[in-house]
Amino acid sequence: MNRFLLFSLFCISSCVIFLIQPPPVQADQNDTRLEELFHNLKTSDSLQKASFFENQIWQIWMEHQNPKVQISLFKGIEAMQQQIFEQALGHFSLLIQMEPEFAEGWNKRATVLYLLGRFQESEADVLRTLELEPRHFGALSGQGLIRMALEDWSGAVQALEAGLMIHPHMTGTIRNLKYARQKHKESMT
Numbered sequence: 001m002n003r004f005l006l007f008s009l010f011c012i013s014s015c016v017i018f019l020i021q022p023p024p025v026q027a028d029q030n031d032t033r034l035e036e037l038f039h040n041l042k043t044s045d046s047l048q049k050a051s052f053f054e055n056q057i058w059q060i061w062m063e064h065q066n067p068k069v070q071i072s073l074f075k076g077i078e079a080m081q082q083q084i085f086e087q088a089l090g091h092f093s094l095l096i097q098m099e100p101e102f103a104e105g106w107n108k109r110a111t112v113l114y115l116l117g118r119f120q121e122s123e124a125d126v127l128r129t130l131e132l133e134p135r136h137f138g139a140l141s142g143q144g145l146i147r148m149a150l151e152d153w154s155g156a157v158q159a160l161e162a163g164l165m166i167h168p169h170m171t172g173t174i175r176n177l178k179y180a181r182q183k184h185k186e187s188m189t
Contacts, residue, residue, distance in 0.1 A: 029103040029133035031060045038135055041167055050169035061104045069099045076108055088112045103132035107139050119146050137167035144176055153184035
């Protein structure tokens with residue numbers, strides 16, 4: 001009888017602990033850790049510190065609880081690195097079909113579409129990324145590149161400045177912004 005009572009108490013206490021534990025952290029653009037990371041990114045006083053926070057943000061953006069989504073994401077990235085862009089596009093399109101609320105899937109497909117020169121489609125995916133994660137500095141920087149490719153210098157400046165408001169230490173974006181501002185100025189004369 002005592003063993004049964006002890007076992008029952010153990011089971012009840014285990015259930016209570018399980019019920020009051022917070023759920024596992026949702027990894028993706030909704031992850032609760034991002035708020036502090038974005039604050040630290042924006043207020044970093046050096047490129048080195050900003051890079052640390054940027055890497056943590058990218059890591060979270062790349063995580064997903066569905067293993068099929070993770071596999072598709074990493075296969076797409078691998079194909080993109082090998083410059084097999086049509087294959088990468090297929091993986092990212094499948095990923096988006098499986099998980100349409102996963103911002104990084106849209107962002108990765110936008111990148112591949114940009115590399116394929118399909119700028120309007122790329123920008124549509126960038127806009128979807130930004131609907132899901134308005135702080136996506138990578139998508140904003142990408143939108144700036146799209147606008148530059150289309151010689152929309154005003155649009156490029158706007159997108160690049162928006163990205164730098166979130167992540168002020170993106171060296172490539174800073175360079176692109178200087179170039180876009182110069183081209184915009186030239187187009188006004």
